[in-house]
Amino acid sequence: MSAAPDLITLNHRRDIRNRWLLSLPALLIILLAATGPLLIVLIYSFLTPGDYGDVKWLFSTDAWVNVLFQRDIFDDTLSLADAHISIFLRSINLSVMTTIATVVFGFPTAWFIATRPARTRELWLFLITIPFWTNILIRTFAMLEVIRNEGLVNMLLIKAGIINAPIQMLFTDGAVLAGMVYVYLPMMVLPVYASLEKLDFRLVEAAYDLYATPFRVLTKVILPIVKPGVVAGSILVFIPSLGAYVSPSILGGGKNLMIGNLIGLQFGQGRNWPLGSALSISLMIVVMIALLAYVRYAGKGANAHG
């Protein structure tokens, strides 16, 4: 081996080391602010619940068993915890619906902004971010004001003589979904816009020219090219909506529990911190599995063509 390649490797190594140093502050924050508490949660999930909340330092796997199973109070037999499973499924369902709805509403919005003249695009983007200025709780309560029985929508409809009695919109699954879509829509619009902005609109013309109808231009050319943006947006929407707490409890009226509410309950009235911890980690595992599956599925088409 000549000296030159060694030198290159040496430089290369130094380069890598320097980059690690640059990311050190971020790594420290992740380590201290995320990994640390997570470790505590993991440890708590293997302890025994205290009488008034908190934990007793006695090792127990009960919490983990209780995530999926329930012990019959009479004969001690284990059966599947239908309640927990249906809560998990309901949360996953709500998250999937939210993600789909944000794509359906967010894509045209992003398209609209991306096709504006460059001068006005910034204004539109600015408008999209306005909801972020307000706390999520306030936004959700504002939504409640709009859709409750004596709220704006019902009042207007009654005044206009379209309906006689108010329509029950609050405390329904639709209200929860609407609230979630409202909160997470910008998370979809921004990444989709970012990839649409880079889209070469001559490709759209080329597809039109080659006999693709407007719908097929969308499905065969635009969507495949902006897929990374849609994938990023979906991840940004799906993950936080799985753990959604505010919208389901305020707009859903706590009728149909979501995982977030279930976990919250364990640390509050339930006084079962280990179960709350175990549920939290279960939620994380669900998110990780869903993400891996999604990225793998979404990346397949892109990788095949390099």
Add this chain to the structure above:
Amino acid sequence: MAPNNAVEIWRVTKIYGSGDGAVTAVNDVTLNIGTNEFFTLLGPSGCGKTSLLRLIAGFEYPASGDIILDGETITATPPYKRPINTVFQSYALFPHMTVAENIGFGLKMLDLPKAEIEPRVAEMLRLVRMEALASRPVSKLSGGQQQRVALARALAPCPKVLLLDEPLSALDYKLRKEMQVELKRLQAETGVTFIFVTHDQEEALTMSDRIAVMSGGKLLQVGGPREIYNHPANRFVASFIGEANFLDVTVTGETGEGLSLALASGETFTGPASDELSAGAKVTAMIRPEHVRLQPASGEAGGLTGTIENIAYIGTDTYYHVVISQGQALSVRLQNRPEDGFTLETGDRVSLSLPVSALRYLKD
């Protein structure tokens, strides 16, 4: 309607914007393009040639006028319903598809069965000599290869008309020359009507059956390369295509050979006869630099004489910038032939002769 016209453009006007900012990109253009013709739209940038092409493709709709394809009005037909395909200046290949998928895209959108698409794609790959790269992603191709894929993609659905929007402008000189030959071959092999847009007059002259010269959204002249070069309709066409000398002359009378012309400085020479001109008329006479004859000035008087002010040697030929009189100069292009027994230097006196058959009278 003449059946041998592939495309008829009838009084088409296209205006961009509105109010004070409105720009007339295409101004009342009427044009017939024959079937199987290699037709070129030539003009400087901003002359409206690309706008006209986009109107034919269907990406834009005219403010007034009609576009007729094979006797059928397509003025308001969307691009995906026109049997016309485009080769874009930027190629616009689909980055998420392979070479073969790009070529097959139009066929797929026409809902042809796979059994029909595959052989057609293979045929197209063969036609543009890209068989070996069929499964390559288009991002891994060179400029010339992308150009071929763009051509194959546009030709695959057997369009009635192929539009080419300055497709060679991004290629280097050598590749451009190769692709010019290639395009002519493809046109001959496929028999498709080509409408080619370029600002390169040399490209237009070498490749076209007919050329339309445009400027400021207007059509200035339509004709074969020889006709356009030898009989330019006006001063713009003469100077845009090839090089030209313009002489402001006054008709002084008729001679046996034609008209007697006088420069402002008093020198006279003979120009071709013209029914439209009579004694006293002022006109611009045009002659190409390569048509002017030049010799070292001899003692005898008569004809035009001048002084060489500048010499530019370009290998095959030499340009001489000859000043005849105050404000009147001619560019002369002579072939460098070893058997010519004279060498000319800057400052030499020369006699010029302007062959009557090479002189043209121009409108401004």
